[in-house]
Amino acid sequence: MWIKSITRWIVAAALMLTCSVPVSAQSGQALPELHTHAQAAALIDVTSGRLLYSTHGDDELRIASLTKIMTAIVAIEHGDFKKPVKVSKNAFGKEGSSIYLKLGEEMTLENMLYGLMLRSGNDAATAIAEHVGGSEEGFVYLMNEEAKQLGLAHSHFANPHGLDADGHYSSANDMAKLTAYALHNPLFREIVKTPTKKAPNPNESWDYKWDNKNKMLRLYDGADGVKTGYTKKAFRCLVSSATRGGQQLVAVTLNDGDDWNDHGKMLDYGFEYFPLTSLMEKGEPVKGYDLVVSNSFQYPFGPSEKEKVENKLVLHQAAREGSADTSFGLRGEIQIYLEGRQIGTVPVYQKGSYLPELKGRNPVASTLASEHPGTFTGALSEVFKKLFLQ
Secondary structure, X not given: OHHHHHHHHHHHHHHHHHOOOOHHHOOOOOOOOOOOOOOEXXXXXXXXXXXXXXXXXXXXXXXXXXXXXXHHHHHHHHOOOOOEEEOOOOOOOOOOOOOOOOOOOEEEHHHHHHHHHHHOXXXXXXXXXXXXXOOHHHHHXXXXXXXXXXXXXXXXXXXXXXXXXXXXXXXXXXXXXXXXXXXXXXXXXXXXXXXXXXXXXXXXXXXXXXXXXXXXXXXXXXXXXXXXXXXXXXXXXXXXXXXXXXXXXXXXXEOOOOHHHHHHXXXXXXXXXXXXXXXXXXXXXXXXXXXXXXXXXXXXXXXXXXXXXXXXXXXXXXXXXXXXXXXXXXXEEEEEEEOOEEEEEEEEEEOOOXXXXXXXXXXXOOOOOOOOOOOHHHHHHHHXXXXXXX
């Protein structure tokens, strides 16, 4: 549990570090203007957590069923995927979009998450909340705690489904940060990119079959998520993601009557003008020292930005004094700056030391890495997991 807490803190800190100011306002070279029909919009690089574009990004607005992005990641982090979720009277027949669950019906949490995200089932959202949080109110508390830990300063949740309610809102920037965080979770990532899902139906001879409402999966090359939303007060809301050339981007629009086209333009803009670029590779030697970097580092640089990067080697006291320490080979870190603003940190180890592995895609070369051992505590947790949890 303590490792998970450290992990979430590292991710939240990285999000706050990299997402503070829209990049298009910082770039030394003028970028073409990007226009949408949205009341608010944001574009983020998933690997780094860098906001590439934002307009009215911190405006606190209704978000409709984009709420379910938070519902899903909280349920995934706090629930047991294989345990059955029972449909209560409160969940049964919930107004709005539905997967038509029956009163008393049971379905695994994993399958119900597919119904939540592919068909935007408000009945599924309520059943999940009651199951994971003990009550809808208990789950909403978890949602708001997650928002605090991720530094979502312009978000507050009043329910798990997104039906219009006082005190229920978020912002385009916050939704971008939340989605970038959630997409590092393998189950969340798999669910939101699924075009069609079948699930057992205990009440009928046929299985449930859910087709994903997200048309971006069919309209945009490389699209792999995430969520649609609509209410009469929020109007059309959309979060989409796409991956090209190993780079994943997330676009967010709130109140946009032409969202499918706008998201295509936003994603094209990000891939063209902010390609993900590698600065260093795992195991690469540090010039002039008997040290190597512990993992790769990638960042989406705008025009002419890469030439402005500065690296600063910061050694721990024991390493500076040439004495042994207890950090399992960790000797310090390289701090990476762009125009005086820190954009990342990569630990450095004594040559020949064990370099902690970044598992799977969460993530390769990322300042958003939940397994990025950038401190002694991070390195210690990696060794602990290697010795006792494998």
